[in-house]
Amino acid sequence: MPKAYDPKAVETPLFETWMAGGYFGQKPVPGGERPFTVAIPPPNVTGSLHMGHALNNTIQDVVVRRARMTGRPTRWVLGTDHAGIATQNKVEQKLAREGKSRHDVGREAFIERCWEWRREHGSTIIQQLKAMGCSCDYSDEWFTMDPSYQEAVRRVFVEWYDRGLIYRGKRIINWCPRCSTALSDIEVEHEDLDSHLWHFRYPLAETVGERDHVVVATTRPETMLGDTCVAVHPDDDRYHDIVGATVVLPLIGREIPVVADDYVDPSFGTGAVKVTPAHDPNDFEIAERHGCEKVNILNADATVSAEGGPYAGLERYEARRKVVADMEAAGLLLGTEDHVHAVGHCYRCHTVIEPWLSDQWFVDMKPLAAPAIEAARDGRVTFHPKRWETVYFHWMENIRDWCISRQLWWGHRIPVFYCDACGAPPVASMDDLTECPECGGPVRQDEDVLDTWFSSQLWPFATLGWPEQTAELGYFYPTSVLSTARDILFLWVARMIMSGMDFIDGKVPFDDVIIHPTVFNAEGRRMSKSLGTGIDPLDLMEHYGADGMRFGLMLQTTGNQDIKFAEEKLLSSSNFANKIWNASRFVLMNLDEGFEPGEPEAATVADAWILSRLTDLAAQVDEGIATYQFGEVARALYEFFWNEFCDWYIELSKPRLFAGAREDADEAEKAARLVSQRNLVFVLDTALRLLHPMMPFVTEEIWRRLPLAEGAGAPSLMVAAWPEPAGLARFRDEGAERSVGKMLEIVVAVRTVRARYKIAPKQAISVVVRTQAETDVQLLDAEFAYLNALAGIDSFVAATDANKPAHSVTVVAGGMEVYVPLEGLVDFEAERARIAKELAFAAEDLAKVERKLANEGFLAKAAPEVVAKERAKEAELADRVATLREQLDELGL
């Protein structure tokens, strides 16, 4: 075994053995336990691994690997998303480099280009998941444009259409002029921008009393070209007299009415609103109520349309500047105020979106949301952390219709057919129609494709073969856990719950939803490739190994906080992998030729202690993963393995191990060595199993070298038995934990004295211990070998009536007084100062405890065990204070 763990040498070959072993695939097993299923959030085909993926897929792999080791049939379903806008943008960019647009190549050829892109780049991220060690089912990779998936999408559309849940309408939608498509409300990102509120004077066609104009305010001056009325509040006395009057729209000359509408807030601006029905959803509603025209003044590319008269053809912001300038020139600009307002941006390309009137397809969401809300209320779906359910409820209870049509080419084409000949109502069909069912005339299919999320929402069941009633669907659905980033809670998670329940017998698609922390960079900024603030997980794996990266991420994953990425945790983790490697190397190096594995045995108090600690660890890890407390699990593993197993137990094992290996060792010593070896192997074996979900590579590499008893082995650690806490419970031993705790305290105390007085490690010392308890004396006498090995104590006296030797210092440890003779070594001045300081602290603590114990309220109301603990503390502190006083007296003279 090499002296240091080398992830690069180990990971790829190991992964290949996993693939070859077929441990990833899982076929339905008739009868028996419900399987554990996870559907991966499908990465975009355009994507490559980023830190969010690294974290999320580590989380999934941890829960999946644990489940698999418990023996439960386990499957992690893998695949990628066709990512309509993102992929289309990539392919368009590529075409642009050839000097072409998608219109130059045509729809069919463009779609073929997209498939080509997918063939070239689609497996990149899959390869990266493999590098991470993710145990997905690679034998069954899905894509949201697979033929059967297309059928699923179409089935959902047709059924919802036939049930009246999908409809087409002319509405204000969010339009991205760069992507040239509609977006749903949640695909728009709002950002507060510094802008202005311009006040415009609109003249009345005829004066009303004294009044010849009305003043309106706007944040988007160019929209005035499309104004078709001015609205005021019906109860607003300032404007009572002009309701019903006519305004002449400046620059355009259109005559438009003044209407009264409740929507208007009299306290904002001037209390009079210019109404642009084609470019604002509220204005649209006002226009509907009052029967006003809807004038669309923008083209798809956000230039001004022919309706904009003299401004036609101008880019939108150019038009804005010109409108303002022209209004000012006409003396109609009354003022410009600074104003901050939220501007919507496209979530894919960050272009400012335009509210735009167009024909689109929508899903009526309220009927679908109701059962999905109920499912979260009654706990059929549980969010982790729980507070996310509030966010879910808020959105679901205020859900609005979903705009699902996109003016793209790459995606699932809307399966609706129109007959222009007879005007029959449009038909949504599972088959491509060639003729009108009514008149036999030619039909044309809707040009639009569906929102990518329309197909993503079917992921948990479409990847199991639905709409076919496959064996997989019957067996693996519903899935167990969904782990994802919070920014797709609405886009994806909520919609999966709604569509899943609607199509699969009202069953929720997963029991638990993990909303993992967002990974920010060290400066607290969002990690982003375009901003150059991202860190590439592949680089991290290069430096720290896959296990180092995974464990480092797990250490940082707690339920409540986002992660400000701390790379030093990955360094600690890769060091940890090396520590595991070397501890294992030590154990293996100290096994004999023909070593016979056997049951662990608590032959010494140290054995009993480590087995008890191991039992505690198993319970913590098992429970922790089951409840998604990844950070706590990682810390427990780290602490146990490094501090308890390596720092103490291995050191405690050395005397027995080495004594039993000497030429002249007697039978008892040889037997003790064998027991020690067996215990080391057992603890290591169990710890490796517990570590495996988080650090699959290093644990597997070592584990395969362990000589295990018949029945304890497996072809791979991946499928070895999980250490069930119940099976270890017999090893719990609180007495041993207390005893070893005392011993270790004494060792530390003596070492501290050694360090303080610079006693060379090789120089043996003798120690006298005075204790109140006869059991302490017995313990120390019995385990003297440990004190010798760990603290370099060569002679030692422990007694209830021991006397302090001359020229010695005293330390209190484990409730005992430990005297270390130090003839000629003590700097008495320094020692006095140190003791005085310690005494002051101890006296203060003691006073605090005494005050507490003098408090009748405390004695009456506190739990008895708490009071007992305080009394013990008081005794200990009193003892310490007395000891320190004595010491000071001795020195003080």
Add this chain to the structure above:
RNA sequence: GGGCGAUUAGCUCAGGGGGAGAGCGCUUCCUUCACACGGAAGAAGUCAGAGGUUCAAAUCCUCUAUCGCCCACCA
């Protein structure tokens, strides 16, 4: 305009009604037969501030401040 989260050691963060914790960094010592990617010892914190509940508050409640995030059609 609503809502959520955070504020603990120099840095990154755990914890959470009863004696302040980790990793990194820092100081000192140690190349002893698993590991210098190591070992041993150590310094370091008014747990943001103010009130309250409680026998007891870093922990629960209220308010304040600062930072971050989400939702929202006020032109």
